[in-house]
Amino acid sequence: MKFTRDITIMESKKIAVLSGKGGTGKTFVSVNLADAAGKSVYIDCDVEEPNGHLFFKPEITSEEKVTVKIPVVNHDLCTGCRKCTEFCRFNALAYLKDKVKVFEDICHSCGGCMLVCPQKAIYEKDLAIGKVEIGKSRQVKILSGTMDIGKASGVPIIKRLLELGSLEDLTIIDCPPGSACVTMESIKDADFCVLVAEPTLFGVHNLAMVHELVNLFKIPFGAVLNKCTDGENPAEKYCDDNDIKILGKFDYDKEMGRLNAQGEIMSRVDKAYNRKFAELSYAILEEIK
């Protein structure tokens, strides 16, 4: 299979891998797709529990802190007009005992309170919320984000990861589970989405969630059915009923599970898996070219 030569067509494409719940195989699919492609970029956007690095074991070449802007009130200048507390859509500001109180975890760093303050009593400070690490594993460039414990939203870290991701190579975005803000941020500039699903009714429910999301974002997509068994596959039925293209299927495989749990990259250690991921890449390529 002339996989690595043809894959050049996919250069500069961004493929996001997502699912409605954790444990369906997003990282399994993302890591192996990136590895099978040879020269590629792998971005781990699951900043609450990044795990792609456990497989790639990259040599970290650089690291940076991610900060957000948080308002600070100069109480000497504040006259208590409450324009800021009324403005904040997220109610991150309260006014009690003649002072403005800032709820840092709720603030979305829009800077609006600072703009509406007639006294110019509000300025901003940097608040560290996590970090971004860049490394390499064979030909794969790895970008991984980690949110600090106790922080409320990983969106700014994901934004930074996607900014740092190279535009020249095929980029695989390993998304956070679910369909909330962090997932939306991860897929919003993707050229194609891969929905990973399990063969259970619960799996169907979660597939439906991300299906709705990618439709909302109008991003082309297809499905990968993971952990397939001989029994019926409700996720497959959902795909058929909703005209979702099935790009690939992976059988439930105990040996693969064992190697995966040891942090092995299947496409590196098993020829059959390497071929399967090459085929999956072709199936995606067919959809986006």
Next chain:
Amino acid sequence: MKLAMPVNENNIKSGICYSFGRAPWFMIYDTEIKKEFFIDNSAASSAGGAGIKAAQLLVDQNIDGLITPRCGQNAAEVVQGADIKIIKSQGEDIEENIKLFESGKLTLLDEIHTGYHNHGK
């Protein structure tokens, strides 16, 4: 003494609401004159931070105590920051809770939850 309670409707027979920040109404009760009035909880429809905004509404009413079944962490910070006591309600009956409070049978709410942020609905 002015007390506030999250309630389901704007009448004293309606019942205490299980949610604080997104309760439809708050009842303010004055123990001296034994009269109540209701305020529409404009925080209930907030995209986020409903607890903070609801707590702000009550702080601005200069209440002394909040009787509620539950209270989130951020709301509690606002309420307690204004030196308002948070008292745990017993059952849903509003008048019964006022009686219990007046006879000293209600205790302070010791369990402040960390918030549901749309996951607990």
